[in-house]
Amino acid sequence: MTGNVIEPRPGKGPFFYGGLMFAAIGVIVALAATDAINTPTALVLMAAPLALVIPMMKAAAKRVNLGCAGKGEAQSRYIRRVALFTSLYLISLAIMTLAEKQYDPAEAVRVILATLPGLAIIGVFWAIGRLIVEEQDEFMRMLIIRQSLVATGFALSAASVWGFLENANIVIHLDAYWWAVAWFFGLFLGAVWNRIEYGTWGAV
């Protein structure tokens, strides 16, 4: 026996769906930025690429079960948690958008409805934190931390530069939740960096 084990391929991997999701988000952002579509339309359209999280998570779970991404117990829990909070995000976003279009809710109701999607995103951050705590494989844990650091550096740097450009009326205004999207894109960049430096994408 040798170390070069040929592993079964579980079909389209999580990075296929992840790439597709980020590409679709990019197109929607570009359309919104050029005023081709308005913000409510962009938010509704965002549901489509975000729904790709579900097949992405399923593909990731398949990889974990095949032993391609480590021991998998902490990662399986992480995938379940992210799937749960992503579903909650999509549901709360749909309710918020529909309520604002169909009715004229009172301010207190609007506050609650507008807070729910943010809470769901906080849930995803919590899931990543729990993964770091629960992951027993020290190498995989290091890869997750590296990814998170890259994501944080990327999102904060982008936010800082954009903020000053916006202040100088050079770029358009971006709602603050886009920096969470930038952070998730940073996770992807971190995974690419892990792949280049360590030969493996990591677990997130």
Add this chain to the structure above:
Amino acid sequence: MKNRLKVLRAERDWSQQHLADELGVSRQSVNAIETGKYDPSLPLAFKIAEVFAMGIEEIFERD
């Protein structure tokens, strides 16, 4: 840090996955340690030494 993990594994005819299962880590971890891309923590180094029934200094050495 240099290590003899690949040689020791080959002597025993173990796959990376087999060694990973023995250590309770992922195959990627074993691969990263073998190729010198990742230096294991002291507890993991002790575990590796235990699996091969050798001393740590017989498996790992300074560059």
